[in-house]
Amino acid sequence: MNKQRKSALSRRQFLQVAGSTAVALSLPGILSACRPSSASGALKIGVLLPYSGIYAVLGESITQGMQLYFEALGNEIAGRPIELITEDSKINPDVAQQKVRKLVEQDEVAFVTGIVSSGVLAGLRDYFHDNQVLCLCSNAGSNAHSRAAKTPYIWRTSFTNWMAPHAMGTWAAQNVGRTAVISVPDYAAGENNVTSFTHSFTAAGGEVVAVQRTPFPNMGDPAPFMAELSATGADLIYAFYSGSAAVTFVKAYHDFGLAQQIPLTGAGFIVEEDVLPEQGAAAQGVKSTLFWSYVLDNPQNAQFKTDFHAFAGRDADVFAVQGYDTACVIDEMLKRTEGDTAVGQLIAALDGIQFDSPRGPFRLDAHSQAPEHNMYARDVQPVDGVLRNVILENLGPIVDPGDDSMG
Amino acid sequence: MDNFLLQLLNGLVTSMLLFIMAAGLSLIFGQMRVINLSHGAFYLVGGYMGLTAVKQWGAFWPALLLTPLLVGAMGWLAEQFLLRGRYGRERQLQQVLLTFGVALVLSDLAEWRWGAYTQTVPPPVFLATAVPLFGLQFPLYRLAIIAMGLLLALALALFLGRTRLGAILRAGVTHPHTVSGLGIDVERVFAATFAGGVALAALAGILGSPITTLYPGLDFEILILTIVVVVIGGLGSLRGAFVGALLIGLTDTFGKARLPEFSLFLIFAVMAVVLLVRPSGLFGVEEGH
Numbered sequence: 001m002n003k004q005r006k007s008a009l010s011r012r013q014f015l016q017v018a019g020s021t022a023v024a025l026s027l028p029g030i031l032s033a034c035r036p037s038s039a040s041g042a043l044k045i046g047v048l049l050p051y052s053g054i055y056a057v058l059g060e061s062i063t064q065g066m067q068l069y070f071e072a073l074g075n076e077i078a079g080r081p082i083e084l085i086t087e088d089s090k091i092n093p094d095v096a097q098q099k100v101r102k103l104v105e106q107d108e109v110a111f112v113t114g115i116v117s118s119g120v121l122a123g124l125r126d127y128f129h130d131n132q133v134l135c136l137c138s139n140a141g142s143n144a145h146s147r148a149a150k151t152p153y154i155w156r157t158s159f160t161n162w163m164a165p166h167a168m169g170t171w172a173a174q175n176v177g178r179t180a181v182i183s184v185p186d187y188a189a190g191e192n193n194v195t196s197f198t199h200s201f202t203a204a205g206g207e208v209v210a211v212q213r214t215p216f217p218n219m220g221d222p223a224p225f226m227a228e229l230s231a232t233g234a235d236l237i238y239a240f241y242s243g244s245a246a247v248t249f250v251k252a253y254h255d256f257g258l259a260q261q262i263p264l265t266g267a268g269f270i271v272e273e274d275v276l277p278e279q280g281a282a283a284q285g286v287k288s289t290l291f292w293s294y295v296l297d298n299p300q301n302a303q304f305k306t307d308f309h310a311f312a313g314r315d316a317d318v319f320a321v322q323g324y325d326t327a328c329v330i331d332e333m334l335k336r337t338e339g340d341t342a343v344g345q346l347i348a349a350l351d352g353i354q355f356d357s358p359r360g361p362f363r364l365d366a367h368s369q370a371p372e373h374n375m376y377a378r379d380v381q382p383v384d385g386v387l388r389n390v391i392l393e394n395l396g397p398i399v400d401p402g403d404d405s406m407g
Numbered sequence: 408m409d410n411f412l413l414q415l416l417n418g419l420v421t422s423m424l425l426f427i428m429a430a431g432l433s434l435i436f437g438q439m440r441v442i443n444l445s446h447g448a449f450y451l452v453g454g455y456m457g458l459t460a461v462k463q464w465g466a467f468w469p470a471l472l473l474t475p476l477l478v479g480a481m482g483w484l485a486e487q488f489l490l491r492g493r494y495g496r497e498r499q500l501q502q503v504l505l506t507f508g509v510a511l512v513l514s515d516l517a518e519w520r521w522g523a524y525t526q527t528v529p530p531p532v533f534l535a536t537a538v539p540l541f542g543l544q545f546p547l548y549r550l551a552i553i554a555m556g557l558l559l560a561l562a563l564a565l566f567l568g569r570t571r572l573g574a575i576l577r578a579g580v581t582h583p584h585t586v587s588g589l590g591i592d593v594e595r596v597f598a599a600t601f602a603g604g605v606a607l608a609a610l611a612g613i614l615g616s617p618i619t620t621l622y623p624g625l626d627f628e629i630l631i632l633t634i635v636v637v638v639i640g641g642l643g644s645l646r647g648a649f650v651g652a653l654l655i656g657l658t659d660t661f662g663k664a665r666l667p668e669f670s671l672f673l674i675f676a677v678m679a680v681v682l683l684v685r686p687s688g689l690f691g692v693e694e695g696h
Contacts, residue, residue: 052515052518052523052623053523053623053624054523054622054623054624056518056523056623057522057523057524060523186667186668212667213667213668214663214667215663215667215670215671218628218671220421220619220628220659220663221417221420221421221618221619223417223420223549223618223660224414224417224418224659224660224661224663224664225663225664225667226543227410227413227414227417227543227664228410228664230542230543231410243525243622244525244620244622244625247525247527247620248618248619248620251527251620255537255544255546256537256543256544256545256546257537257543257544258543274524275525278524278525278526278527278620
């Protein structure tokens with residue numbers, strides 16, 4: 001799937017291109033020394049997301065969130081028409097590597113955005129760093145890219161994995177119980193959740209009694225995990241699952257009667273809008289922390305939900321918010337550079353960008369190169385007959401520490 | 408002890424679903440010497456078609472009966488128009504690529520028709536409850552799967568052992584040349600086998616979907632496990648499919664329960680050990696007979 005939005009070259013744009021070409025020709029050496037970074041002509045943005053397979057829903061939502069924002073701008077920033085060039089990452093680091101080379105070297109995009117999987121981000125990190133290409137990551141949350149593997153060329157508009165479990169650890173110890181069992185998929189993001197939750201849960205007086213690491217990416221039938229979780233006798237479960245694993249996990253949790261026995265808490269993705277309709281009543285009462293909820297009450301969110309539904313024909317989810325905010329960051333960034341896309345200028349412009357997002361106040365933190373935003377404690381309850389994540393408490397702003405000192 | 412019995416039941420559920428899949432794959436290989444790489448895709452499509460049927464009619468059982476028939480018809484068409492004329496040892500690469508192509512086309516069509524969201528077939532209402540068992544609630548539907556799997560195993564064993572068509576199928580595995588020499592229309596047998604094999608995959612798909620759920624990529628996850636079961640049991644053997652499914656289903660479940668980090672590794676370790684001891688699987692027929 002390759003969605004391109006190409007607009008015909010108007011005479012004015014042609015003159016702009018011709019003009020800048022003439023300038024460039026009169027200054028030989030500049031063009032050969034660096035990638036094109038002209039401040040005129042179409043603004044090409046490389047979008048690398050999964051459009052097929054298990055994360056296709058995420059790719060679609062993030063893209064539509066961006067398109068919605070840009071459409072409202074008339075698809076133009078700083079006088080330059082926006083052209084999104086989308087590529088399917090297939091959640092495969094090797095495929096993603098080829099696609100990003102194609103975007104940067106062949107399409108000559110000004111910068112790249114997208115990237116759902118932490119594995120793909122890890123695989124591309126050196127490419128962005130070595131080639132000095134800016135990447136505005138709109139999903140993958142691996143802590144390392146705000147810490148040890150940080151590079152000036154990767155900034156995140158989404159979150160870091162540390163955030164949700166950190167908030168839940170404190171909240172659960174105060175509100176749910178004193179002993180916890182953790183269940184996560186056996187890969188880097190799962191491990192990020194284990195260390196973060198353990199740190200804040202312990203700091204708040206709780207104790208983690210067991211950690212269950214389940215096969216990734218194919219968890220299969222989670223039934224065997226249920227008996228083991230129940231056998232720990234812990235006060236609560238903390239789980240980090242998303243997509244189909246979230247559906248099967250929550251359904252099994254309900255079907256085996258654990259719901260009456262041991263409360264389930266998790267990072268918000270376990271009961272987000274992409275899986276909640278399929279989980280149905282099984283998800284009711286699941287507590288989670290995330291930086292957004294469908295029912296979050298602020299004017300930006302109300303407007304966003306209405307607009308997104310009109311644009312996409314379905315309800316918004318958190319991934320659509322991430323796409324929308326990414327587009328907003330791009331808008332702010334390019335306004336600050338007045339449309340110039342020289343990488344140094346773009347990076348300088350990102351520092352301190354802030355705006356009111358559907359998720360609440362959003363600020364890009366220059367230290368962790370990731371957002372500072374509110375965390376919300378949520379509970380799945382019916383609202384007007386539809387299950388939603390009702391906000392229990394606004395836990396206030398959170399920002400990644402930028403090192404491993406807090407898990 | 409309670410925990411052990413509970414996990415044993417969980418293992419049997421996985422085993423029975425794997426058996427239904429493996430029986431189809433093994434049947435097809437036994438007759439046609441074709442490794443059907445589209446078997447997982449037929450599981451997924453069967454599940455999705457079952458989902459549509461359940462939503463349409465609001466009832467589980469008619470969907471459970473009709474979906475395998477429809478998917479079986481698709482299999483019959485695939486055999487008629489794609490596989491026919493491509494049998495034989497020297498064309499094995501063609502067959503493998505062809506069934507792989509069918510798998511890719513089917514999964515893309517499924518994603519186009521049913522989307523990429525995770526979906527589940529709701530189990531029949533009277534089974535959508537749980538019984539207290541070994542200190543936990545055990546979903547009734549899962550017990551029903553064990554029962555249906557065992558019944559199906561019995562029915563298949565009787566069919567292969569006691570009917571004329573069953574005798575032809577058994578003979579086709581061990582003595583394919585004699586069968587065609589006796590004037591039996593091998594092409595019709597092949598068409599019926601392929602249709603029946605993928606119908607079993609569809610049956611597993613709709614039965615298993617309340618548990619595995621349905622999502623893009625599930626087809627290949629299931630396919631790999633099924634191939635492991637058939638390789639362990641011995642290609643072409645129904646008994647092998649049953650024992651292999653039990654071995655893998657229980658290994659998977661107890662692996663997940665006791666050593667979750669190594670559960671995938673354990674499955675392949677079991678396969679490696681079995682193949683070292685018996686290279687053609689537990690109940691496999693030696694090549695060349």
